Amino acid sequence: MWRSYAEDEDILREIVKDYLLNEGFGVLEAADGKEALTIFEKHEVHLMILDIMLPELDGWSICRRVRKTSNVPIIMLTARADEDDTLLGFELGADDYVTKPYSPPILLARVKRLIESRYSSAGKVSTEDILSSNGIHVHIPSRTVTVDGEIINLTYTEFEILTYLMQNQGIILTREQLIIKIWGYEFAGDDRTVNSHIRNLRHKLGHKATCIVTVVRSGYKFEGNL
Incomplete structure (x- = not known):
């Protein structure tokens, strides 16, 4: 399964990517919003992690566009702790929200929760x-x-x-x-x-x-x- 991760801070993006790769996840990364949207349009993405404050195109705009065609799980990342920002993300269709500074293991746990609930029950019917x-x-x-x-x-x-x-x-x-x-x-x-x-x-x-x-x-x- 591919995870799309958009983060404009190179060091943070590398750290999170390493955590995901070590857990066996495939990662497609982007440094700006336009690149993230292009990746989403060209690949079958199973979960998106979006930084809100991306250059070129912010995370809110990406979330809004993705939700027009897909219900893929979306986690929003932000350095802003304003509760109104969180609510806006949820209004646009985000599934979870993590505020910086955050612990990569905590973010990984959120990813696993969304993925396991979203995909693990396929083919099992009662x-x-x-x-x-x-x-x-x-x-x-x-x-x-x-x-x-x-x-x-x-x-x-x-x-x-x-x-x-x-x-x-x-x-x-x-x-x-x-x-x-x-x-x-x-x-x-x-x-x-x-x-x-x-x-x-x-x-x-x-x-x-x-x-x-x-x-x-x-x-x-x-x-x-x-």
């Missing part, structure tokens, strides 16, 4: 791998979602949230539970992160968006009989 309610059908091994028979394209994180909600249909899940389940205990985001992804997910579900119910001061739940 009755528990198929969720269906109120016209929404989820096939977990292929990560395919249909609404009334029409395929909708979800990002890695949107898919994980929808699956988790449907697996716990009728049960209120707090925002903290969602953060721990989707991003892990070490995630530094706040409630607005979850709200942003839920908003994007509802938009893609269209007229089925009402299946995801907001429970004031509690969290969210999936109701399939609305």
